[in-house]
Amino acid sequence: MSGTEALRIEHLSISFGGLKAVDDLSLTIYDREIFGLIGPNGAGKTTVFNCVTQFYRPDTGNVHFRVDAERLHRHGHKAAGAEEIDLVGRPVHTIIRYGLVRTFQNVEVVPELSVLDNVLVGGHIDFKATMAEQMLRLPRARREEKEYRAKAHEVLAFLGIDHLAGRPAGGQPYGVLKTVEMARTLMAEPRLIILDEPAAGLNDSETENLAETIRKIRDRYGCTVLLVEHDMRLVMGVCERICAISFGKFLALGTPAEIQANPLVQEAYLGAPGE
Amino acid sequence: MTELDTRAVDAPAPPRRAAATLRNMPRNPYLQYALFGAALCVLPLLASAGVLKASTLSTLAFVLIFSIAAMGLNLLLGYAGLISLGTAGFMGLGAYLAAYVQDDIGLGFWVALLAALVIPTFLGIIVGIVSLRVRSIYLAIASLFVSEILLKTFEQVEWFTGGTAGKQSAYPVIFGIQTTRGSMFVVCAVALALVMMLTHNVVHGQMGRALHAMRSSEVAAKAMGVNVLKYKLVAFSVATAYAGLAGALYLFFLKSSYPSTWGLFLSLNVIAMVVVGGLRSIFGTVAGAFVIFAVPELVLKKLPVIGDISGVPYIFSGVLIVLVIMFFPHGLKGLVDLVVGPIRRARSNKEVTGA
Numbered sequence: 355m356s357g358t359e360a361l362r363i364e365h366l367s368i369s370f371g372g373l374k375a376v377d378d379l380s381l382t383i384y385d386r387e388i389f390g391l392i393g394p395n396g397a398g399k400t401t402v403f404n405c406v407t408q409f410y411r412p413d414t415g416n417v418h419f420r421v422d423a424e425r426l427h428r429h430g431h432k433a434a435g436a437e438e439i440d441l442v443g444r445p446v447h448t449i450i451r452y453g454l455v456r457t458f459q460n461v462e463v464v465p466e467l468s469v470l471d472n473v474l475v476g477g478h479i480d481f482k483a484t485m486a487e488q489m490l491r492l493p494r495a496r497r498e499e500k501e502y503r504a505k506a507h508e509v510l511a512f513l514g515i516d517h518l519a520g521r522p523a524g525g526q527p528y529g530v531l532k533t534v535e536m537a538r539t540l541m542a543e544p545r546l547i548i549l550d551e552p553a554a555g556l557n558d559s560e561t562e563n564l565a566e567t568i569r570k571i572r573d574r575y576g577c578t579v580l581l582v583e584h585d586m587r588l589v590m591g592v593c594e595r596i597c598a599i600s601f602g603k604f605l606a607l608g609t610p611a612e613i614q615a616n617p618l619v620q621e622a623y624l625g626a627p628g629e
Numbered sequence: 630m631t632e633l634d635t636r637a638v639d640a641p642a643p644p645r646r647a648a649a650t651l652r653n654m655p656r657n658p659y660l661q662y663a664l665f666g667a668a669l670c671v672l673p674l675l676a677s678a679g680v681l682k683a684s685t686l687s688t689l690a691f692v693l694i695f696s697i698a699a700m701g702l703n704l705l706l707g708y709a710g711l712i713s714l715g716t717a718g719f720m721g722l723g724a725y726l727a728a729y730v731q732d733d734i735g736l737g738f739w740v741a742l743l744a745a746l747v748i749p750t751f752l753g754i755i756v757g758i759v760s761l762r763v764r765s766i767y768l769a770i771a772s773l774f775v776s777e778i779l780l781k782t783f784e785q786v787e788w789f790t791g792g793t794a795g796k797q798s799a800y801p802v803i804f805g806i807q808t809t810r811g812s813m814f815v816v817c818a819v820a821l822a823l824v825m826m827l828t829h830n831v832v833h834g835q836m837g838r839a840l841h842a843m844r845s846s847e848v849a850a851k852a853m854g855v856n857v858l859k860y861k862l863v864a865f866s867v868a869t870a871y872a873g874l875a876g877a878l879y880l881f882f883l884k885s886s887y888p889s890t891w892g893l894f895l896s897l898n899v900i901a902m903v904v905v906g907g908l909r910s911i912f913g914t915v916a917g918a919f920v921i922f923a924v925p926e927l928v929l930k931k932l933p934v935i936g937d938i939s940g941v942p943y944i945f946s947g948v949l950i951v952l953v954i955m956f957f958p959h960g961l962k963g964l965v966d967l968v969v970g971p972i973r974r975a976r977s978n979k980e981v982t983g984a
Binding site for chain 1: 827830831834835836838839841842844845846848849850851852853854855856857863909
């Protein structure tokens with residue numbers, strides 16, 4: 355694998371009450387790659403993910419993320435060119451500004467808001483109008499609202515659910531809510547999308563469509579996708595490279611075929627041979 | 630599937646939106662608030678014509694004033710999911726500040742109004758910063774303490790509040806016009822209509838969505854870049870600003886203020902107005918204020934046996950809160966939706982299929 359690095363995790367460790375949830379994990383994900391992180395239940399997949407997005411503060415290690423200058427500038431940082439930043443220690447709500455967006459295992463949409471408004475939540479950081487401007491509906495606030503509304507419709511159309519834009523999110527089928535969450539991440543024009551078990555709760559044909567959607571998103575938005583997943587069909591079907599972990603430790607890294615053939619991975623999933 | 634999607638990408642934004650905007654013109658919310666305010670302005674005329682009793686006009690004025698405070702609490706409780714038990718304290722502070730600046734210092738209506746807005750808000754921000762950093766529930770506790778401290782202050786600091794004997798004031802002069810009871814009612818109606826419009830703007834834009842996201846899931850809101858502490862503070866400071874404004878209007882309308890008004894009962898009553906009216910409903914809040922404040926005053930106290938029981942309003946709001954939470958969790962607004970909802974849904978379905 356070649357290309358520029360998108361995310362580099364170095365010697366990441368975190369423990370909860372003496373239990374090492376992630377133990378000295380290092381891995382590199384390249385630009386525009388669809389990368390899978392797999393492991394049996396309790397392997398620490400979601401913990402890795404939470405350490406990357408700073409929901410947890412890792413005990414040791416770094417998470418380097420490559421940000422383009424234009425984006426840094428847009429959010430008020432001074433930067434000469436593309437820059438690599440260490441995410442560790444940054445407040446959770448600032449992470450999205452660098453172009454790193456996540457979804458949630460149990461979809462987190464606001465049931466009281468419409469589908470469109472839920473997608474607009476993803477554009478939160480792009481609004482520049484001050485509170486006073488919003489309260490008085492001054493021109494800038496109105497213009498921004500209109501502009502991002504159109505953008506949200508575009509994203510919904512891209513994912514094929516624009517006809518539901520005006521419907522309340524509460525009461526929509528699970529598959530639609532997952533798509534809404536995906537649309538919300540796209541509003542932020544992500545560099546890296548982290549999907550937390552996107553196939554959980556989907557049926558076979560929905561999972562099939564999801565794989566298609568993930569590829570489509572990568573091609574259209576030119577972003578990197580990190581998938582934390584249980585569903586082997588999805589991972590093997592869509593990922594270009596996969597990293598397997600077990601008990602918080604690195605197990606194997608390779609193409610889907612290599613991972614499937616790896617005896618260590620088989621052992622972790624099915625138990626030691628001969629047992 | 631793929632074919633269908635590509636077509637969707639190429640399709641422009643739905644063209645029926647422009648047409649829908651036109652059709653919705655009578656439903657324009659700003660127009661609704663303005664018409665509501667204008668309709669209220671007729672009431673003083675009815676009073677001077679003798680159709681409406683002067684005491685009834687006063688009761689309705691207090692409904693408008695409490696609606697303003699309740700609107701702030703609705704933003705806090707309904708959107709941010711936070712609770713304040715100190716609305717009365719901030720209202721009282723607004724009232725005494727207005728009296729002090731207008732009558733004791735003599736700076737006039739506008740400066741008095743500004744003081745009643747800014748100083749309680751500033752105090753609110755400090756209370757919010759201290760308590761919200763820890764956990765949301767501490768805001769309720771901290772605001773209750775501050776409100777009780779303010780209440781003691783109102784009783785003790787006589788140069789500022791007149792102590793338990795009360796503070797007397799006068800109808801203000803606005804734009805060179807000496808107001809009266811009737812014109813102060815109009816001022817309250819205009820203020821309420823403006824507050825409704827401002828609240829509408831707050832909840833229907835980026836801020837409102839951020840508050841929604843935060844209430845629904847703080848974790849998800851953070852992942853979307855919402856600075857949760859900042860938005861909690863914003864909601865609370867808007868609520869205190871509205872409370873300060875309501876306090877000032879209360880003073881200007883009644884021309885006096887007594888510490889006993891600004892106790893915990895009022896704070897709880899404001900919460901009752903929001904819950905009974907319906908969370909996240911602007912007109913519902915006004916309806917809630919009417920039910921909680923005006924119904925005991927205009928109806929219950931005049932009933933033969935019930936009216937003689939002391940503390941009828943207390944019992945009334947208590948029982949109502951329990952009933953609403955048990956049977957109508959969406960309050961009066963939910964009740965209206967129950968009736969109007971099916972009609973509106975049928976109409977919008979027709980629009981969708983007809984387009």
